[in-house]
Amino acid sequence: MSTNLRTVTFLFTDLENSTPLWESYPDLMQELSHRHDALIREAIEFHQGRVVKTTGDGFHAVFSAASEGLAAALTGQLAMVEEPWPKETGPLRVRMGLHTGESRQRDGDYYGSSVNRAARVMDLANGGQILISGTTAGLVRSSLPPQVSLSDLGEHHLRGLAIADRIFQVHHPALPDDVPPLKAFSAAKHNLPLQLTTFVGREREIAEVDRLLKQTQLLTLLGPGGTGKTRLMMEVARDMLEDFDDGVWLVELAPLTDPDLIAEQVASVLTVQAQPGRTMTEALVEYLRRKELLLLLDNVEHLVREAAELAEYLLSNCPKLKILVTGREALFIGGETTLQIPSLSLPAGNGTVTLEEISASEGVELFLIRAQEVHPGFELSRSNADTIVEIVRRLDGIPFALELAASRTRMLTVEQIAERLSDRFRLLTGGRRTALPRQQTLQAMIDWSWNLLDEKERLLLQRLSVFSRGWSLEAAQRVAGDPPLDEYDVFDLLEQLVNKSLVTVKYPPGGSARYGMLESIRQYSRDRLFEAGEGEILRNRHADYFVTFAEEAGPHLRQSTMLPWVERITLELDNLRVVLAWTLEDRPELALRIGAHLLYIEPHWLTSKEAQSWLEPAIEKTREMLGKPESKARPADFIWALQGLAMSNAWQGRFAAALQLVEESIRLARQYGELRAVANGLLLKNVSDFFFVSAERTEDFKEAIAISRENGFRRELAFALGGYAFSLKAHGKSDQARLYFEEVFELLREIDNPRLNASTYRLHGLLAELEGDFEAAKDYTLIALENSEALNDHRSLAANRSDMGHILRQEGKFDEAEAYYRRTIVAWQEQGHGPAVAHQLECFAYIAIARGAHEHAAMLLGAATKAREQMDALSTDPREIEDLARAMTQLAKTMGEEKRDKVMAEGRLMDLDEAVQLALSARS
Numbered sequence: 001m002s003t004n005l006r007t008v009t010f011l012f013t014d015l016e017n018s019t020p021l022w023e024s025y026p027d028l029m030q031e032l033s034h035r036h037d038a039l040i041r042e043a044i045e046f047h048q049g050r051v052v053k054t055t056g057d058g059f060h061a062v063f064s065a066a067s068e069g070l071a072a073a074l075t076g077q078l079a080m081v082e083e084p085w086p087k088e089t090g091p092l093r094v095r096m097g098l099h100t101g102e103s104r105q106r107d108g109d110y111y112g113s114s115v116n117r118a119a120r121v122m123d124l125a126n127g128g129q130i131l132i133s134g135t136t137a138g139l140v141r142s143s144l145p146p147q148v149s150l151s152d153l154g155e156h157h158l159r160g161l162a163i164a165d166r167i168f169q170v171h172h173p174a175l176p177d178d179v180p181p182l183k184a185f186s187a188a189k190h191n192l193p194l195q196l197t198t199f200v201g202r203e204r205e206i207a208e209v210d211r212l213l214k215q216t217q218l219l220t221l222l223g224p225g226g227t228g229k230t231r232l233m234m235e236v237a238r239d240m241l242e243d244f245d246d247g248v249w250l251v252e253l254a255p256l257t258d259p260d261l262i263a264e265q266v267a268s269v270l271t272v273q274a275q276p277g278r279t280m281t282e283a284l285v286e287y288l289r290r291k292e293l294l295l296l297l298d299n300v301e302h303l304v305r306e307a308a309e310l311a312e313y314l315l316s317n318c319p320k321l322k323i324l325v326t327g328r329e330a331l332f333i334g335g336e337t338t339l340q341i342p343s344l345s346l347p348a349g350n351g352t353v354t355l356e357e358i359s360a361s362e363g364v365e366l367f368l369i370r371a372q373e374v375h376p377g378f379e380l381s382r383s384n385a386d387t388i389v390e391i392v393r394r395l396d397g398i399p400f401a402l403e404l405a406a407s408r409t410r411m412l413t414v415e416q417i418a419e420r421l422s423d424r425f426r427l428l429t430g431g432r433r434t435a436l437p438r439q440q441t442l443q444a445m446i447d448w449s450w451n452l453l454d455e456k457e458r459l460l461l462q463r464l465s466v467f468s469r470g471w472s473l474e475a476a477q478r479v480a481g482d483p484p485l486d487e488y489d490v491f492d493l494l495e496q497l498v499n500k501s502l503v504t505v506k507y508p509p510g511g512s513a514r515y516g517m518l519e520s521i522r523q524y525s526r527d528r529l530f531e532a533g534e535g536e537i538l539r540n541r542h543a544d545y546f547v548t549f550a551e552e553a554g555p556h557l558r559q560s561t562m563l564p565w566v567e568r569i570t571l572e573l574d575n576l577r578v579v580l581a582w583t584l585e586d587r588p589e590l591a592l593r594i595g596a597h598l599l600y601i602e603p604h605w606l607t608s609k610e611a612q613s614w615l616e617p618a619i620e621k622t623r624e625m626l627g628k629p630e631s632k633a634r635p636a637d638f639i640w641a642l643q644g645l646a647m648s649n650a651w652q653g654r655f656a657a658a659l660q661l662v663e664e665s666i667r668l669a670r671q672y673g674e675l676r677a678v679a680n681g682l683l684l685k686n687v688s689d690f691f692f693v694s695a696e697r698t699e700d701f702k703e704a705i706a707i708s709r710e711n712g713f714r715r716e717l718a719f720a721l722g723g724y725a726f727s728l729k730a731h732g733k734s735d736q737a738r739l740y741f742e743e744v745f746e747l748l749r750e751i752d753n754p755r756l757n758a759s760t761y762r763l764h765g766l767l768a769e770l771e772g773d774f775e776a777a778k779d780y781t782l783i784a785l786e787n788s789e790a791l792n793d794h795r796s797l798a799a800n801r802s803d804m805g806h807i808l809r810q811e812g813k814f815d816e817a818e819a820y821y822r823r824t825i826v827a828w829q830e831q832g833h834g835p836a837v838a839h840q841l842e843c844f845a846y847i848a849i850a851r852g853a854h855e856h857a858a859m860l861l862g863a864a865t866k867a868r869e870q871m872d873a874l875s876t877d878p879r880e881i882e883d884l885a886r887a888m889t890q891l892a893k894t895m896g897e898e899k900r901d902k903v904m905a906e907g908r909l910m911d912l913d914e915a916v917q918l919a920l921s922a923r924s
Helices: 018-024 026-046 066-082 113-124 134-143 203-213 229-239 259-270 280-288 301-317 355-359 362-374 385-394 399-410 414-424 438-451 455-464 473-480 487-499 519-531 535-556 562-571 573-586 588-597 609-623 635-651 655-672 675-686 699-711 714-730 734-751 754-770 774-791 794-810 814-831 834-850 854-871 878-895 897-907 912-920
Strands: 005-015 050-054 059-063 094-106 109-111 130-133 149-156 165-171 218-222 248-252 294-298 322-327 336-340 504-506 514-516
Touching: 005 026, 005 066, 005 113, 018 026, 026 050, 026 059, 026 066, 050 109, 059 066, 066 094, 066 130, 066 134, 066 165, 094 113, 094 134, 109 113, 113 130, 113 165, 130 134, 134 165, 203 218, 203 229, 203 322, 203 336, 218 229, 229 248, 229 294, 229 322, 248 259, 259 280, 259 301, 259 609, 280 301, 280 814, 294 301, 301 322, 355 362, 355 385, 362 385, 362 399, 385 399, 385 414, 399 414, 438 519, 455 473, 455 487, 455 519, 473 487, 473 535, 519 535, 535 562, 535 573, 535 588, 562 573, 562 754, 562 774, 573 588, 573 609, 588 609, 588 635, 609 635, 635 655, 635 675, 655 675, 675 699, 675 714, 699 714, 714 734, 714 754, 734 754, 754 774, 754 794, 774 794, 794 814, 794 834, 814 834, 814 912, 834 854, 834 878, 834 912, 854 878, 854 897, 854 912, 878 897
Parallel strands: 094 130, 218 322, 218 336, 248 294, 294 322
Antiparallel strands: 005 059, 005 094, 050 059, 094 109, 130 165, 149 165, 504 514
């Protein structure tokens, strides 16, 4: 017998606008509803279909053949058109959708993605319209009923589904063609991974999670390991994509070992950056306060207390936020709702059950699906049914255990599997099985899987456990390819481990295959590694590999090859974290080497609190040893680490500390002859926005230019030339500045580095704006924007968009300028950059003055002035100072100084959030 998986065509129908008709004509609609039901049911059954269920004023039907499903839909629509409906209601119109795909039947109902897709196709339709999916269209195109044609309506996103579908409309002369456009759904924002395996069962749990999330802000899914909490969460979240305007975002906490970095992990997913004077938790609240968003926190069991504190703080301050958690225990905070997730349903235990009843069990269904994935000819039969029932029962219906067992059907019969369960899983037998801890259950399953491996496979698996969140083939060969294994052994054995489902493989678009393992398997294998006495040896090999990786990456971050290396480094961040945690104790010089070569990575590295958390101890542990014969710390690494720590401090608003670190790095760089670090330190003092340096300080630029020219430091030369040219322009030396900028352009063409391009083209845009060449300024700023987008650099994006708003404002294009400011003020507010928010308020005020809204402008200027004073962030930019002075003068002329100052005083009573809302409330 098959596994009850079959290809069928589903038809969904729904009576359009039935709710207002029932409200207006309840008695009449009782009669008309019966007539509608009879017409549709008759059409379905006439064409060999079966009504699965009725859904309100609609039907869910199934057909063995796609052509019969289409014929039934057409017959039903024609019957509805021909029926003489009363004048009160007018013609009743039905929308219909069909999709063909594989599905499983249980208790007379059908489940799976194909059913959902058919329902979503119907959701797109209007009354009187028949829509079919691309799959169904391909099946019926060659055998369409007379007078029927199809029109291709293109690809459409279907509510709650990640993959779009091509939709076709069925045409017939008797059906209306003047229907409105399809009810399209937008592709919701999310980072949910695409699930490549079939989701089994859980209809009750899905419905319950959906119900509870409508009633609570925090829902925790509880259950022992392996019960499928994470997968259930993914399915529920995917169905809810359209319910949250700001998306559904998954935060995986399993790899995180430091509980203090939970907020950093959430911020990384949401691309929220550390802000001056704020904790990361405060930055998250600032970002989420106005968001309608579902946050998924997966695997919190090892970080329960810290996860509870973060969740409570976020929910207390973000009224539209909802959080869905998976773990072994509740968070035990106010407002939490919990739901226990059971194992999959088990088959009945008596000998009178049929094969269909056995396959209807969720546990058996999962076992059969996974077995067919590795053994396509595998089927449920009367000869193996009792053994499969035994396996499912003895594994308590735990999905992870069932998947491990099913993967062995590639090499073992089910009888052999059952026999091995008797030997290895004694803890899972008898009446006490459900009371056993998750750790023991997983241990038993992995013990059994481990014992199926030969010695070399075990050796490789335990060596691979030093990796965190995946690895490349090259990394596996370099780290694990030590006698008795060589690189060719690693290649062959890795394939065996993939085949045995102990190692997973992913194929990122445009990249090399990447391997990984379930966290529980990794932890089990790591224990075996240390038992074998190889723990420290493999950790050191792992550390050495990733230090070399960082050193190889460093030069690329200054060149045109930056973007692919940023992607590679991002993939390896968890491995780098493991290296840092391991080396900070006994080999801090390695932490310095990583910091020295990954200095330019942002926002993933140095703009976070995390960079500071390991740079500071690494620097302190090596500072006193620097230069001593016994020290392994290299001066160059120490110097670059200082500059990295300076940047990290600056991003967090600790400008004095940052400048002190830069000065120390320059002094040491001069002492040890590290000229590139000298040049870069001089630029950090003067080019960075963090230090608010005036244009008069040009000597550092000139020295950086001289050093860079003499030594061929092209990147530093480009930055230095750009900064110096801008300084010359600010002093009215336009001809000299232009010559330097021409050289910068030539360097840009040679280097083609996105970070350098974004910064330099922004300078060029500012220069063109100063010269009054607004078209050139816009062109340069657009190029800067493109490079910032490639880097996913939200700070740079906001700065460049703000620049574009300034240019348009000076051109008198106030509506266009305001559109940019509306984006940037929200972006700066979410990033917690108070001075930038204040400046955006000033820009809104300047536009208000131009429109004659003088009191509105004075209110905004009052709020902006107060904010700057509180943050000790009065502008040092001559242009901003001049703009503000001009605005104050204009308001004095139009309102009088006394009234201007009175209204500004009212504006000072607002906090920054209230002022932003006032700015955004103005006409666009």
